[in-house]
Structures are given as structure tokens and as C-alpha cells.
Amino acid sequence: MKCLGSLTFKFKQAVNPLAFVCYRFRFTQELHAHLNGSLSEDTLRDLFMENPDLKSDERIKSLISSFLLKSRSLEECFKKFEIAHAVTVTPAAVKRATKDVISDFAADGVAYLELRTTPRSVPGIMSKSEYVQAVVDTIKDVQAFNSSDKFIIVKLLLSINRQESPIEAEENVRKAIEANAAYPDIVVGVDLSGNPKYGDVVRNILPLLTEARKSGLKVVLHCAEIPNENEVEEMLKFNADRLGHGTCVHPSYGGSEKLWRLLLDSKTPLEVCLTSNVKCKTVETYENHHLRHLLQLQHPFAISTDDKGVFSTSLSKEFELAAKTFNLSSLELCNCVAMAINASFASTDEKNELMSKLSAFKIERGLG
Numbered sequence: 154m155k156c157l158g159s160l161t162f163k164f165k166q167a168v169n170p171l172a173f174v175c176y177r178f179r180f181t182q183e184l185h186a187h188l189n190g191s192l193s194e195d196t197l198r199d200l201f202m203e204n205p206d207l208k209s210d211e212r213i214k215s216l217i218s219s220f221l222l223k224s225r226s227l228e229e230c231f232k233k234f235e236i237a238h239a240v241t242v243t244p245a246a247v248k249r250a251t252k253d254v255i256s257d258f259a260a261d262g263v264a265y266l267e268l269r270t271t272p273r274s275v276p277g278i279m280s281k282s283e284y285v286q287a288v289v290d291t292i293k294d295v296q297a298f299n300s301s302d303k304f305i306i307v308k309l310l311l312s313i314n315r316q317e318s319p320i321e322a323e324e325n326v327r328k329a330i331e332a333n334a335a336y337p338d339i340v341v342g343v344d345l346s347g348n349p350k351y352g353d354v355v356r357n358i359l360p361l362l363t364e365a366r367k368s369g370l371k372v373v374l375h376c377a378e379i380p381n382e383n384e385v386e387e388m389l390k391f392n393a394d395r396l397g398h399g400t401c402v403h404p405s406y407g408g409s410e411k412l413w414r415l416l417l418d419s420k421t422p423l424e425v426c427l428t429s430n431v432k433c434k435t436v437e438t439y440e441n442h443h444l445r446h447l448l449q450l451q452h453p454f455a456i457s458t459d460d461k462g463v464f465s466t467s468l469s470k471e472f473e474l475a476a477k478t479f480n481l482s483s484l485e486l487c488n489c490v491a492m493a494i495n496a497s498f499a500s501t502d503e504k505n506e507l508m509s510k511l512s513a514f515k516i517e518r519g520l521g
């Protein structure tokens with residue numbers, strides 16, 4: 154067991170040579186991770202056991218045991234979030250969940266983590282403000298213990314769930330603006346996520362995100378997880394700071410030449426989540442993932458996990474998968490890390506620090 158400030162974690166067995174060096178050097182960047190989708194099975198079980206109300210709830214018990222079953226569709230993945238939400242219903246549970254997730258990423262070699270989460274209230278127990286405060290306080294605690302050799306930079310994006318009402322969306326944007334004013338070094342942006350089948354994003358949500366952007370927040374959008382020509386076009390024209398997935402933009406994947414050209418011209422970095430896309434069946438195979446086009450055309454992207462708990466993955470596994478599927482060399486993987494640093498919402502000083510960690514790794518491996 155090793156200690157990272159207030160975090161205690163086990164170094165995992167290395168899965169590949171890159172992962173081994175990753176955790177020793179700790180220089181990778183995770184830009185797309187949903188807090189409740191990232192809970193490990195251990196954390197879920199612990200939170201479940203600690204809550205006496207849940208222990209006697211047979212429905213939750215059976216849901217938990219199905220959490221890690223193989224998913225067959227995007228719809229099934231969304232059911233799994235209900236399980237994580239059922240165990241994070243108090244500020245204490247939210248703190249524990251946040252701490253465990255940061256610890257898991259740190260143990261996997263992540264130096265810079267952008268977590269995102271949807272502010273959630275539980276009647277009579279927790280308000281949305283208390284939820285956000287619990288996450289922010291945990292990030293502050295972890296960062297207070299950063300040192301030169303053991304550190305992780307953590308930022309927070311607040312999510313808007315497109316399935317919720319426009320009133321909820323407005324409330325979440327307001328929370329994000331307030332939290333950014335109070336913690337500008339931590340709360341840096343807003344994310345649009347949720348089941349892509351629902352919600353009138355163009356009419357109800359993009360105008361709110363324009364307000365968020367005006368107040369200085371970065372904006373990221375889950376974009377084109379399923380085909381939707383009009384919505385995707387408006388999202389691409391919105392000029393977000395980054396886009397999640399971007400699956401159905403290319404004409405071969407349910408998009409069109411027009412959408413693909415808009416994406417390429419925008420140069421907006423895509424957050425690429427290989428395992429998530431294949432397990433949700435929005436992409437058929439790893440070989441056919443749109444990452445191959447991004448690589449060919451040198452469009453910027455960041456390899457990410459999305460929901461490491463739901464999809465039983467880790468950032469180092471995603472790097473390994475990308476390397477194996479697309480035959481990437483160690484140097485090319487390092488270029489992926491550099492792209493993610495550039496696409497991140499870290500400050501200039503933080504980016505310089507992360508780049509120097511990457512350089513140290515490259516020198517040690519004789520890569521330049």
C-alpha cells in the first residue's frame with residue numbers, strides 16, 4: 154500500500170509496459186470521467202454496506218450484483234447509473250466516492266484528472282449545493298497533500314443531464330457559475346451528458362451553455378453518440394471547447410460529409426472512449442472505431458475512460474487498447490498524452506508541469 158496525501162491506494166499489477174511506467178512516472182491525463190460511472194465494484198459494495206437503509210433493500214441488492222454484468226446496449230448502461238446513484242445519497246457517501254475514484258486514477262498513473270458529475274439532490278438529505286460542496290471539498294483535501302513526487306491535479310466539470318427538465322438544467326448551470334466563482338482553480342467547466350435519445354438540446358440547453366461560456370466556464374458536449382443530423386450540426390457550430398465521443402459524425406457511421414467537414418474544420422478535440430463505445434454498441438468493433446480517421450487526419454483527441462466502473466476499464470487499459478488496435482508506437486502514445494495536455498482545462502503553469510513530466514518519461518525511455 155502506498156499513500157498519496159490523504160489517499161491510500163494499492164498499486165495495481167501492471168497490464169503492459171506503458172502502464173507500468175505510467176504509474177511510476179504518473180503523467181497521463183484523463184479528460185472524460187463521470188464520477189458515478191467511475192465507482193469501482195469495491196467502492197459500490199462498501200457504500201452499500203455502510204448504508205443501513207440500503208442493506209435491507211432487495212431491489213438495490215440485486216441491482217448491485219448486476220452492475221458489472223456485460224452491457225448489451227446504451228440503454229442498459231444508463232440503468233447502471235441508477236445503481237451508483239442509489240449508494241451516493243449523502244454528502245459523506247459522495248465524499249467517499251470522490252476520494253476513491255481519484256485514488257483509483259492516481260494508482261493507474263493519472264497526473265491530471267477532469268472529473269464531471271451531475272449535481273443531485275436527495276429530498277430531506279442532501280441539496281445540490283451540498284452535493285457539489287462534498288465533491289469540491291474532497292478535491293481540495295486531496296490536492297492539499299500534493300507533493301513533487303506524489304501528485305494529482307483534479308478539476309471538476311458540472312454536468313447537465315439532457316433527460317432532466319430545462320429548469321433542472323438552468324439550476325445546474327447556475328450552480329456551475331457559482332462554484333466557478335468560489336473555486337476558480339477547481340470548477341472549470343460544464344458538460345452536457347445524459348441519454349442522447351432524450352431532450353431538446355438545441356432549444357433548451359445550448360442557450361444556457363452560452364451563458365455559462367460568457368461567465369468564463371469551459372463547455373464540453375456529449376455529441377453524436379447516436380445519429381441526429383440537426384442536433385449534431387448545431388453542436389458543431391456551437392464551438393464547444395471539447396466534444397465527447399463524436400461517434401456519428403463521419404458519413405460511414407451515421408453522420409454526413411457536411412458534419413465531418415464541420416468537425417475537421419473546427420479542430421475541436423474529441424474525447425475518445427473506446428471501451429465505452431464498443432460496450433454500449435454505438436461502435437461495432439475496435440478496428441472500426443472512428444479513432445482511425447482521427448489518427449489518419451491528425452485531428453486532436455484525448456483517450457479517456459468515460460465510466461471506468463460501468464465498463465470495467467482504466468486509462469492505462471484504454472491506452473493499451475488504442476496501441477494494439479491501431480499499432481501505435483510508444484512515441485505515438487506520448488503524442489496522444491501531449492494532445493490531451495493541450496486539450497485540457499489546466500492552467501498554463503499546470504500544462505508546463507505536465508509537459509515536463511511527459512518529457513522526463515520520454516527521456517527515460519529514449520524517445521526523444
Ligand SMILES: CNc1ncnc2c1ncn2[C@@H]1O[C@H](COP(=O)(O)O)[C@@H](O)[C@H]1O
Nearest residue numbers: 187188189190234269270271314346347375
Ligand atoms: C455511456 N455514455 C454516456 N453518454 C451520456 N451520458 C453519460 C454517459 N456515461 C455517463 N453519462 C452521464 O453521467 C451520469 C453518471 O455520472 P454522474 O452522476 O453525473 O456523476 C449518468 O447518469 C449520465 O447522465
Ligand SMILES: [Zn+2]
Nearest residue numbers: 187346397459
Ligand atoms: Zn461520457
